Amino acid sequence: xxxxxxxxxxxxxxxxxxxxxxxxxxxxxxxxxxxxxxxxxxxxxxxxxxxxxxxxxxxxxxxxxxxxxxxxxxxxxxxxxxxxxxxxxxxxxxxxxxxxxxxxxxxxxxxxxxxxxxxxxxxxxxxxxxxxxxxxxxxxxxxxxxxxxxxxxxxxxxxxxxxxxxxxxxxxxxxxxxxxxxxxxxxxxxxxxxxxxxxxxxxxxxxxxxxxxxxxxxxxxxxxxxxxxxxxxxxxxxxxxxxxxxxxxxxxxxxxxxxxxxxxxxxxxxxxxxxxxxxxxxxxxxxxxxxxxxxxxxxxxxxxxxxxxxxxxxxxxxxxxxxxxxxxxxxxxxxxxxxxxxxxxxxxxxxxxxxxxxxxxxxxxxxxxxxxxxxxxxxxxxxxxxxxxxxxxxxxxxxxxxxxxxxxxxxxxxxxxxxxxxxxxxxxxxxxxxxxxxxxxxxxxxxxxxxxxxxxxxxxxxxxxxxxxxxxxxxxxxxxxxxxxxxxxxxxxxxxx
Amino acid sequence: xxxxxxxxxxxxxxxxxxxxxxxxxxxxxxxxxxxxxxxxxxxxxxxxxxxxxxxxxxxxxxxxxxxxxxxxxxxxxxxxxxxxxxxxxxxxxxxxxxxxxxxxxxxxxxxxxxxxxxxxxxxxxxxxxxxxxxxxxxxxxxxxxxxxxxxxxxxxxxxxxxxxxxxxxxxxxxxxxxxxxxxxxxxxxxxxxxxxxxxxxxxxxxxxxxxxxxxxxxxxxxxxxxxxxxxxxxxxxxxxxxxxxxxxxxxxxxxxxxxxxxxxxxxxxxxxxxxxxxxxxxxxxxxxxxxxxxxxxxxxxxxxxxxxxxxxxxxxxxxxxxxxxxxxxxxxxxxxxxxxxxxxxxxxxxxxxxxxxxxxxxxxxxxxxxxxxxxxxxxxxxxxxxxxxxxxxxxxxxxxxxxxxxxxxxxxxxxxxxxxxxxxxxxxxxxx
Numbered sequence: 001x002x003x004x005x006x007x008x009x010x011x012x013x014x015x016x017x018x019x020x021x022x023x024x025x026x027x028x029x030x031x032x033x034x035x036x037x038x039x040x041x042x043x044x045x046x047x048x049x050x051x052x053x054x055x056x057x058x059x060x061x062x063x064x065x066x067x068x069x070x071x072x073x074x075x076x077x078x079x080x081x082x083x084x085x086x087x088x089x090x091x092x093x094x095x096x097x098x099x100x101x102x103x104x105x106x107x108x109x110x111x112x113x114x115x116x117x118x119x120x121x122x123x124x125x126x127x128x129x130x131x132x133x134x135x136x137x138x139x140x141x142x143x144x145x146x147x148x149x150x151x152x153x154x155x156x157x158x159x160x161x162x163x164x165x166x167x168x169x170x171x172x173x174x175x176x177x178x179x180x181x182x183x184x185x186x187x188x189x190x191x192x193x194x195x196x197x198x199x200x201x202x203x204x205x206x207x208x209x210x211x212x213x214x215x216x217x218x219x220x221x222x223x224x225x226x227x228x229x230x231x232x233x234x235x236x237x238x239x240x241x242x243x244x245x246x247x248x249x250x251x252x253x254x255x256x257x258x259x260x261x262x263x264x265x266x267x268x269x270x271x272x273x274x275x276x277x278x279x280x281x282x283x284x285x286x287x288x289x290x291x292x293x294x295x296x297x298x299x300x301x302x303x304x305x306x307x308x309x310x311x312x313x314x315x316x317x318x319x320x321x322x323x324x325x326x327x328x329x330x331x332x333x334x335x336x337x338x339x340x341x342x343x344x345x346x347x348x349x350x351x352x353x354x355x356x357x358x359x360x361x362x363x364x365x366x367x368x369x370x371x372x373x374x375x376x377x378x379x380x381x382x383x384x385x386x387x388x389x390x391x392x393x394x395x396x397x398x399x400x401x402x403x404x405x406x407x408x409x410x411x412x413x414x415x416x417x418x419x420x421x422x423x424x425x426x427x428x429x430x431x432x433x434x435x436x437x438x439x440x441x442x443x444x445x446x447x448x449x450x451x452x453x454x455x456x457x458x459x460x461x462x463x464x465x466x467x468x469x470x471x472x473x474x475x476x477x478x479x480x481x482x483x484x485x486x487x488x489x490x491x492x493x494x495x496x497x
Numbered sequence: 498x499x500x501x502x503x504x505x506x507x508x509x510x511x512x513x514x515x516x517x518x519x520x521x522x523x524x525x526x527x528x529x530x531x532x533x534x535x536x537x538x539x540x541x542x543x544x545x546x547x548x549x550x551x552x553x554x555x556x557x558x559x560x561x562x563x564x565x566x567x568x569x570x571x572x573x574x575x576x577x578x579x580x581x582x583x584x585x586x587x588x589x590x591x592x593x594x595x596x597x598x599x600x601x602x603x604x605x606x607x608x609x610x611x612x613x614x615x616x617x618x619x620x621x622x623x624x625x626x627x628x629x630x631x632x633x634x635x636x637x638x639x640x641x642x643x644x645x646x647x648x649x650x651x652x653x654x655x656x657x658x659x660x661x662x663x664x665x666x667x668x669x670x671x672x673x674x675x676x677x678x679x680x681x682x683x684x685x686x687x688x689x690x691x692x693x694x695x696x697x698x699x700x701x702x703x704x705x706x707x708x709x710x711x712x713x714x715x716x717x718x719x720x721x722x723x724x725x726x727x728x729x730x731x732x733x734x735x736x737x738x739x740x741x742x743x744x745x746x747x748x749x750x751x752x753x754x755x756x757x758x759x760x761x762x763x764x765x766x767x768x769x770x771x772x773x774x775x776x777x778x779x780x781x782x783x784x785x786x787x788x789x790x791x792x793x794x795x796x797x798x799x800x801x802x803x804x805x806x807x808x809x810x811x812x813x814x815x816x817x818x819x820x821x822x823x824x825x826x827x828x829x830x831x832x833x834x835x836x837x838x839x840x841x842x843x844x845x846x847x848x849x850x851x852x853x854x855x856x857x858x859x860x861x862x863x864x865x866x867x868x869x870x871x872x873x874x875x876x877x878x879x880x881x882x883x884x885x886x887x888x889x890x891x892x893x894x895x896x897x898x899x900x901x902x903x904x905x906x907x908x909x910x911x912x913x914x915x916x917x918x919x920x921x922x923x924x925x926x927x928x929x
Contacts, residue, residue, distance in 0.1 A: 024721065025618075026613075026717065026718075027570070027613070027617065027718075028571055029571070029621075030580060030609075030610050031609035031610060031611050031613055032609075033584070033606045033607050033610065034606040034608075034609065035607070036535070036606050037535035037604070037605050037606060037705060038535070039534065060510070060533075061869070062531065062533050062866060063871045064867065065864075065867065065871070066841060087645060104793075107786075107787035107788050108787075108788040108857065109784035110786075110787070111787065111788045111789075111857050111858075111861050112856070112857045113858070113860065114860035114861055114863055114864035115864070116864070131864075132864075133860060133863065133864060136860075138528065160801065163801070163802070164801065164802070167802045209926075247574065303543065311578070311582060312579065312582045312583060345816060366562020377583060378586065380583065380584065381582070381583065381584070381585045382585065383585065383604075384584045384586065384603070384604040384607070385585030385586075385587075385604075386538045386585070387534045387535050388536055388586070388587060388602055388603075388604075388606060391533065391534040391536045391872055391873060392871055392872035392874075392875070393871040393872070394871075395872075408724050460825055
């Protein structure tokens, strides 16, 4: 009798639960998405001033800021041969004083206009970013004009900047991520001007006022720059205001030195950069290629999304979520004026560095077979994420600067969805065959005592110190035995008594 | 539905559409439409932080933030993130002393998905013993690692103990290893049942959405989640501690520190006090921007290679404090810096600041304030947090003006009231 009562009670509970669930069936599954809203982007209007400075304006009035982005084509690759890093040094010196204001007074001006001021450098160009409250457009332009036209670098400021760069470099030399990436760039861009992005302490010591002034005078010219203003202003106002403060900026012919990137490396190469006693190990894998055509660029973008673009991509899911090898594992496509590169980076546990490389290789090989479903998922991500990439005021203005700096054409702004939509599995696989199924340069940065043995299982390794100086070569384990026709593992087997 | 208070106002040139209302179960809903981009952000903030923990139960609030990602009735464990990522969205969460916040940004056509996910974990989190053990073990692994690898770690905790004084505000958000080891599954369930309820939360939508459609979706997913009842009052705190009348100086030795350092703090008025507008401005005058008074003053003493000294107001419940932290080259330099700080404060106390200098700091403040509404994500978080911290949320449109109306006289008055030697707490940290 008791059993029957328990059974009836349980049945009643179950029935009540089911009834409740049925009352709210919408909770069981995620709702279907509503139709995708169109992304309507404002037009980019451009004019060229009499001194050949290009000025673009994008109207945006939802927030009372103006963003000033100045692109100067004086990136790392423009450093003189004998002064690698000079482009970075020159960019750092911007805002460190003029004939009228000291560095500290410039800081006061930035604060006074409710501003944030920063300078960044990439292989092709320098980007000066200045956001400020909209009522201070005149003061902001006056300051930028002074920096460009009346720069006055004191020996004190130069010494201070050199000290800072030297200190930063010595700190970064302990960081496997920085050391690994620097080494990859050095070797991947060997003999190409892009290799001038990395420099040594010796190079810093050679930086001087005269070279700085020469570099500045040679590259910081209006005909070598593009200013983009975003905010509540029109092109006419922008041209008038910019002309007021920058019309004395004189153009000068600039010799173009763009050397196209080639497919590199020609054969696989495995390098170990020793960062003594670090607990981390970072893998960088890279392959460079000539500038892809626009359709291929989007094919690569989708391909990258599948392989390692985000936390949901194959590399992350395999190396971190499935194998627990890695803190992170991502891939990225980089495109510069001279070409592009496909780069994979993973921060892995040192004891599984070699196994991680093998897994990454397998994942690259896996790009030979891509399902339509996976491609559609990747496209859905890229289309869904695009408006998120540009919705903040800062990201929005940076994106426009990037478009203008790359000369991508205003249409790239509006055709993003369409171009991503056109990619299919066939095209993505074709892009993989052309750009990914090539030799990769592999750089592992970490403690060599923990890494050398296991990496030698994969291939011969070139060992460098953390400043990039070559130390030695370690042959692949068993290579000599293989040459004699013996299986490598035979030698490692313990002797039988 | 209690009511709708639409309010479109002008934040010194920034348009901020804003309306808010309460569901029958007590969930506060804030809507802020912005059609600039087809994007929407959702923030759900619970009035649940470490100040709501009892002695011996520390770490519970932090643990609960993790547990919220480990599955609910209709969302498998760890799938919350995947649902968002697959659509190109972004998400994150943060726990603090006062509250725990969850937020997502997605293409606007996925608003329903986010509301489905957030309502599912508010209504029916799948709290299993296994999930609880996993989350607890992960925190127990993390805590000693932090202590053994992060320089100055213990000194920050010791400084908080002196500055905040009472248990609820002074203890660490991450809890202690002993407490976490002794936490039970039942205690986690009780914490969820007590604090993760609609009448202890605020839901904020910012971005591109149709208002009526959003209200319908919110009603569908959230209205039937039961509230905790009318007498529910989770956040009972002791009254804020008044300014001190005795200077405290302590010295610690940190094995991990590569350079000596010091903490210097002052107890301030409660955050809802009218004094707070001027106190925020004082923060800018002292440490914000490159041209702020103490930044400049300490730059002349400290090596340019040391990381910059910092100062900030910190609020825990109804207690606010001002905290300064700086690394130095030698203990003597620490003393020199502390003297310089007090000397600069004295200068500020005896003469009114010029209008132009004060305007500089107000402009910096205005920039930071407006920056917080310059993307849908920042805006959703800003509105949700403002609702939890402000006594009168409807006054939000007037907030910026109140900050910008602060006078030099108010600055001098409050510096004299709070930034006094006898209300200061110093913790020196020496290297081994």
